[in-house]
Amino acid sequence: MDLHSMQPQQYVDVQASTLQLRERNIKRSCKPLVVRKVSSHLNLFLELLAPVWTASVRSLRVSVEPAEVELDEDDGLLWTSLQTAFPGCSGMYYRERDSDCRSSVKFDGKKFLPPGGAWNDRDYYVTLSQRCHAGLQSLGNYESATRQFERSVNAVQKLLGSNLFEIPYRSRKDTGKTSPDSGLENEKRVVATETAEPQTAIQERERLLQKSGRKLSPIEQQFVDLAKISTGKDVIIDQQREEMRKANEKLIQGEKELRIQQEKCGDMEARLRAMDDELNMLRKLSSEQNYLGDKVKELTTRLLDKETELARTREELEAKNRRLNDELREAREKNSSLALSLETATAKAAELSEQLQLAIVSREVLSNELAQLRPLANAIDINNADGVLAYLDALENAKRHEVQAAKAQAAANEIQSRFDELSELQTSVILDNTRLHARNNELEERVANFEKELQSLNEDWEKQVQKKKQEWEDAHREIETECSCMRKQLVDLQDVLATVTRDATENSRRSNDPLTTYSLV
Known part of the structure; x- marks a missing residue:
């Protein structure tokens, strides 16, 4: 089994079993006194390792109580x-x-x-x-096991630093001959007395033995292995502590950068909210612009309706004007015909008046003559029919002349009244025509002015609309540019945050299981 893949407890178990096996080998190969000393020291070492060793035997089964959890409406x-x-x-x-x-x-x-x-x-x-708890608990177990292992190694080092493991050799009588081991023993004693550190003493002894070509004994090999393991363990612990310190510093730096980035994000969010407010204001302006556009459309529609109504009124006025002109022309023609009739009637009346005057004169003359002739008739005693007929004819002629004179006078009066009516009608028609011409000219002037005002109003509205549209497009482009910049910054911040989180997670994982990241050389 590889040493760097072991947990502290497994490592202690393996070392204890190795020590027991080597103890049995030493008992077979060494002398009883040395065996008793080595056995006593190994028992002491095993007693020191007993708390850690026996801890692996104890176990406790812990269960989680089942629970019934209600589902939601979607069976989730x-x-x-x-x-x-x-x-x-x-x-x-x-x-x-x-x-x-x-x-x-x-x-x-x-x-x-x-x-x-x-x-x-x-x-x-x-x-x-x-x-929440497992990482800290495993780290605490690792630290406690490490401290226990360090105490055990220190105890072994103290044992190695004493003179208990100095194997006594029988001194030979021949002092003139010196074995190669004697100088080695003397050097070992010098190193043991001068060196205060047991690990250094063991390493010095190993080098001396390698120089002399002598192999280490099993117990010495065991102690050398323990010294290497302790040295490697110290190196691992120092490296782990250094990495934990660096990870903590990096985590603190990452937290500072994260706070800075969060502040930047807050500023960006504030700017984004301000831009949203500006965008809402621009949207309101756009809605007002749309309202003004609708108002312009409404005014344009009303203007078109007014133009249509004005055209219709103009057509009606023109039709009425044409009708009045026709009536005026007919009235003029009728007036001229009536004037001709009046002149004819006047001439006839004048003729009849002359005839009437002549008849009256004739009647008076005849009356005078009759008055003059009556005495004559009486005197002459007109009794014949011729005289009577002549006299009756004269009377009838006088009556007929009077009736014709009365008819001529009535016709003259009627013609005069109709002439007066035609004169009044012509005067009213001329006045209406003059008023209609003036009204028509006024309407034409108002239409021309209204068209000019409408054209100027449309030009002003188009200029304002183009200006507002240009301003809105410029503001929209600026907002889009700032939004794109903010998106890029947000992506960069997310990348930095992801990198810091990944480093923190990796450091946490490595701190939770530090023995799996290093190997002993």
């Missing part, structure tokens, strides 16, 4: 419900009857989903997380 098991029942759990699995491995339950980030669409009648288990 919420993560919060499972955390409430089993604090510190990190997953859930089950075992099939015919399967030799466990199957994990699908997790969508919020809840566990039933395998195969149904939970069925299975036994489900939870996986307890090792982040």
